Structures are given as structure tokens and as C-alpha cells.
Amino acid sequence: MIQTPEPAQIKAAHYATAPTPPISSPGSPSSAAISNNTSRPPLAMSIINHHHILIVTGPAGCGKSTVAKGLSDRYGFDYIEGDDYHPESNVQKMSENIPLNDADRWDWLILLRDAALEALKRGAKGVVVTCSALKKKYRDVIRTARLYDENPNANVHFIYLQANQELLLARVAARQNHYMKDSMVLSQLQDLEEPDDDEINKIKDVKIIDVSVTQEQVAQRVAEVVDNLLNELA
Ligand SMILES: Nc1ncnc2c1ncn2[C@@H]1O[C@H](COP(=O)(O)OP(=O)(O)OP(=O)(O)O)[C@@H](O)[C@H]1O
Numbered sequence: 001m002i003q004t005p006e007p008a009q010i011k012a013a014h015y016a017t018a019p020t021p022p023i024s025s026p027g028s029p030s031s032a033a034i035s036n037n038t039s040r041p042p043l044a045m046s047i048i049n050h051h052h053i054l055i056v057t058g059p060a061g062c063g064k065s066t067v068a069k070g071l072s073d074r075y076g077f078d079y080i081e082g083d084d085y086h087p088e089s090n091v092q093k094m095s096e097n098i099p100l101n102d103a104d105r106w107d108w109l110i111l112l113r114d115a116a117l118e119a120l121k122r123g124a125k126g127v128v129v130t131c132s133a134l135k136k137k138y139r140d141v142i143r144t145a146r147l148y149d150e151n152p153n154a155n156v157h158f159i160y161l162q163a164n165q166e167l168l169l170a171r172v173a174a175r176q177n178h179y180m181k182d183s184m185v186l187s188q189l190q191d192l193e194e195p196d197d198d199e200i201n202k203i204k205d206v207k208i209i210d211v212s213v214t215q216e217q218v219a220q221r222v223a224e225v226v227d228n229l230l231n232e233l234a
Pocket residue numbers: 001002058059060061062063064065066067083130171172174175180211213214215216218
């Protein structure tokens with residue numbers, strides 16, 4: 001989540017040279033919820049044996065940054081805030097309430113994918129990325145991370161935070177100093193393709209979390225789901 005109206009520093013011109021990703025600042029109350037409120041399991045073997053990229057997805061205001069910080073703290077994974085990787089032109093558009101289109105998003109998605117791979121290459125145990133990933137074809141771009149990873153191939157998991165329009169609008173309205181306005185939430189909902197049957201039952205790399213509950217309850221749900229996921233792959 002970008003808190004200031006400053007344009008992003010990072011340009012998406014060359015996706016092959018991903019910038020150094022921002023690492024989470026630990027200790028926010030929300031991240032503490034996921035990392036502490038749920039008892040920490042023994043370190044999942046899969047964290048040691050696999051490369052994991054957790055993509056926290058959903059429209060603006062669903063709680064991606066909140067959840068992602070918690071996951072990063074819980075597993076000691078690097079944290080990549082998707083908002084920080086938009087080219088200046090995208091930030092400008094969003095600040096002016098102009099919805100992004102596919103063309104605006106391609107390089108951004110590839111940049112995020114490559115930033116996650118870069119982090120793994122530098123030795124990160126795993127990576128958590130926030131990315132709206134509103135359409136199936138956007139998620140497919142991120143899915144190709146597996147093809148570009150070195151041994152072991154990265155496991156990409158999408159954690160889709162599901163919320164209705166009313167809830168998203170309320171959370172965005174309550175948030176201070178952020179460029180995303182109500183109208184942007186509405187345009188994102190128009191673009192949104194929720195994970196479909198193929199993704200859920202065939203590719204099986206999507207988990208859906210209902211976020212219409214408190215931050216602590218969301219944290220609990222997400223921690224349970226991701227603990228299981230990582231342990232299943234051990
Ligand atoms: N479960 C929850 N209950 C109530 N408020 C929440 C919950 N989760 C997050 N929030 C609040 O809702 C607002 C949006 O959360 P957050 O910034 O994490 O969403 P986001 O999906 O990252 O948004 P964006 O895509 O616009 O960056 C924040 O003010 C956050 O504190």
C-alpha cells in the first residue's frame with residue numbers, strides 16, 4: 001500500500017532487471033496478528049525444501065498488504081509490495097482516478113514475477129507478493145515464475161482475499177492518505193475475474209479466504225490455510 005502521493009521510484013521499462021524489492025518493515029500491529037496470534041507451527045519442511053512464492057491477491061482495500069506483512073513475518077519470507085513496482089505512468093493514472101488497462105499492467109506483472117525470482121536467487125526462504133492479479137491472464141503471467149526459476153522450481157500459490165463491494169468501499173473510505181478512491185474500487189471490480197474452476201480444481205494453486213471478518217480472524221484463517229499448504233508440500 002502506498003501511503004504518500006509520491007510517484008513510484010521504480011520504472012518498469014526493463015523487466016529482465018528487476019529492482020531490489022522492498023523488504024517488509026516488521027512489527028506493524030496487523031502483521032503481528034498473523035505471526036503471533038496463531039501458534040507458530042514447527043518450521044514447515046517445505047520451506048526448507050521448496051521455493052515458495054505467495055501472491056496475495058484481490059481488489060484494492062481487501063487487505064492484501066495487511067495479510068502479506070503477517071505472512072512475511074510468520075515464515076520469514078521476503079515481502080514485495082506490488083504497489084511499489086508500478087511505473088510512474090500507472091501511479092499518475094491511478095492518482096487521477098483513471099483505471100489501469102491490460103497494457104498498463106503487463107510490464108508491472110512481469111516486473112513483480114521477476115522481482116520474486118530475484119529474491120529467491122539471492123537466497124530468500126520464500127517470497128510474499130501483494131498484487132491485485134484481477135484477471136486470470138494476469139495470474140497466468142505470474143504462474144510462469146516456475147519456468148524461470150532455478151532448481152528447485154518455485155511453487156506459486158495465490159491467496160485470494162474475497163470481499164464484496166460494500167466492504168471494499170468501506171475499507172478504502174476509512175483509509176487515510178491513499179490515492180485509491182471509490183471509483184477505482186468500482187473499476188477494479190469490473191475487471192475482476194475471481195479464480196475459476198480450472199484454477200481451483202485443476203491447477204490447484206489458489207486458496208480463497210473470506211475477509212469479511214476482523215483482521216485477527218483473517219490472520220487466523222490465512223495462517224491455517226498457508227500452514228497446511230506448506231506442510232502438504234513438505
Ligand atoms: N479484516 C479487516 N477488517 C477491517 N479492516 C481491515 C481488515 N483488513 C484490512 N483492513 C484495513 O482496510 C484498509 C485496506 O487494507 P490494505 O491496505 O491491507 O488493503 P490492500 O488490499 O493492500 O489495498 P491496496 O490494494 O489499495 O493497497 C486498511 O486501512 C486496513 O487497515
